[in-house]
Amino acid sequence: MRLGGRLAAAIEVLDDMEARHRPASEALRDWGLSHRFAGAGDRAAIGNIVYDALRRKRSAAWLLDAETSRALALGALVLEWGMTPAQIDSQLEGDRFAPALLDDAEKAALADRNLDRAPDAVRADCPDWCVPLFEQAFGPEWVVEAAALAARPPLDLRVNTLAASRDKVLAELAPNAPTPSALARNGIRIPPIEAGGRHPNVQSEPAFRKGWFEIQDTGSQLAAEIAGAEISQQVLDYCAGAGGKTLAMAAAMENRGQIFAFDAEKQRLAPIFDRLKRAGTRNVQAFADPSRLTALEGQLDLVLVDAPCTGSGTWRRRPDAKWRVTDRQLELRLAEQAEILEKASRYVKPGGRLAYVTCSVFPSENGEQVAAFLEKNPEFAAEDHAAIWAARFPGKEALARFEPTGGIVMTPARTGTDGFFVALLRKAG
Numbered sequence: 001m002r003l004g005g006r007l008a009a010a011i012e013v014l015d016d017m018e019a020r021h022r023p024a025s026e027a028l029r030d031w032g033l034s035h036r037f038a039g040a041g042d043r044a045a046i047g048n049i050v051y052d053a054l055r056r057k058r059s060a061a062w063l064l065d066a067e068t069s070r071a072l073a074l075g076a077l078v079l080e081w082g083m084t085p086a087q088i089d090s091q092l093e094g095d096r097f098a099p100a101l102l103d104d105a106e107k108a109a110l111a112d113r114n115l116d117r118a119p120d121a122v123r124a125d126c127p128d129w130c131v132p133l134f135e136q137a138f139g140p141e142w143v144v145e146a147a148a149l150a151a152r153p154p155l156d157l158r159v160n161t162l163a164a165s166r167d168k169v170l171a172e173l174a175p176n177a178p179t180p181s182a183l184a185r186n187g188i189r190i191p192p193i194e195a196g197g198r199h200p201n202v203q204s205e206p207a208f209r210k211g212w213f214e215i216q217d218t219g220s221q222l223a224a225e226i227a228g229a230e231i232s233q234q235v236l237d238y239c240a241g242a243g244g245k246t247l248a249m250a251a252a253m254e255n256r257g258q259i260f261a262f263d264a265e266k267q268r269l270a271p272i273f274d275r276l277k278r279a280g281t282r283n284v285q286a287f288a289d290p291s292r293l294t295a296l297e298g299q300l301d302l303v304l305v306d307a308p309c310t311g312s313g314t315w316r317r318r319p320d321a322k323w324r325v326t327d328r329q330l331e332l333r334l335a336e337q338a339e340i341l342e343k344a345s346r347y348v349k350p351g352g353r354l355a356y357v358t359c360s361v362f363p364s365e366n367g368e369q370v371a372a373f374l375e376k377n378p379e380f381a382a383e384d385h386a387a388i389w390a391a392r393f394p395g396k397e398a399l400a401r402f403e404p405t406g407g408i409v410m411t412p413a414r415t416g417t418d419g420f421f422v423a424l425l426r427k428a429g
């Protein structure tokens with residue numbers, strides 16, 4: 001397929017999402033199933049246009065002065081692919097599968113409008129209701145921080161030190177231009193794709209099948225490092241999900257001590273079993289039965305709560321979620337987080353630590369949630385997060401934000417990660 005056909009397909013997918021209120025991944029999958037002639041490169045390029053259009057939805061609509069799927073897709077080509085109107089038309093001309101050439105109104109809008117003169121919320125590419133939350137979180141830097149959540153993400157990997165060294169994995173993946181992470185001790189980064197390119201399918205690599213590495217955003221890796229699970233400890237991953245942080249902590253503990261990986265939703269937990277086997281992990285018990293937690297009350301050195309949240313920190317990777325989440329859903333998450341924190345705190349022993357983690361940048365889910373918990377539970381106190389960060393990542397203090405109520409905020413703009421929050425709370429001994 002030429003670019004014109006790919007653009008037409010992306011517009012079709014965006015229309016389908018709008019009409020049926022469905023996630024991008026589902027719409028793209030179904031398009032691929034019904035258009036089997038499209039090759040892997042075609043599907044990747046179509047996906048790029050769709051995801052770019054969603055990441056840059058407000059700025060694309062503002063540039064084209066329209067909110068149609070066509071306007072969003074054309075805006076994506078201008079904003080993320082670096083194409084001029086003339087270059088777009090030259091690609092569409094003569095392609096019978098392409099949409100119509102740019103009309104006079106579209107050309108006039110693109111010629112007249114400059115994002116530097118756009119309203120703040122447009123340059124930030126965020127919903128209006130989120131603006132106060134970003135302003136509260138980042139002050140004068142809020143537009144830059146929000147806009148960074150609309151950029152293309154890199155592909156981050158975590159080396160499984162139970163099976164391989166970072167140098168060994170870097171050598172194995174050398175054709176993909178990997179580099180060591182600037183922060184994560186065992187991290188590797190493959191840079192963001194450009195234009196219609198695609199990330200390598202690293203899961204097809206022999207090194208992946210042998211358990212040498214996992215796909216995991218650097219921010220998630222850092223959250224596990226900050227939690228600080230130690231070799232001989234008893235640890236509970238209370239909302240373990242697919243087990244990314246469980247696996248990271250198991251490797252840090254060198255397969256010693258004990259990790260209990262719990263998630264109340266069996267479906268969320270299901271992938272962990274194959275991942276544990278592939279990684280060669282032996283110090284993890286994974287379960288979804290809450291009755292098994294009873295014996296752990298007051299017994300654990302570390303309880304990690306990767307709390308359900310709005311996922312605002314993951315908008316680079318899940319841009320459609322940015323436009324689905326609502327203030328009502330945020331309220332529901334806040335209540336859920338408070339309840340989970342209270343429940344999880346029961347399992348911390350005197351002198352032990354509670355690690356609260358979200359993939360959100362909204363203060364109400366982060367520092368405010370921690371402050372409310374500490375007010376109700378005076379036996380817990382926030383650790384010195386600036387000191388913890390400085391000890392683990394010396395010389396990198398400027399790459400994180402430290403909440404006055406306790407906690408560390410990581411962001412794409414400042415840290416080069418997805419958006420994450422981590423707070424460590426110590427229980428009095």
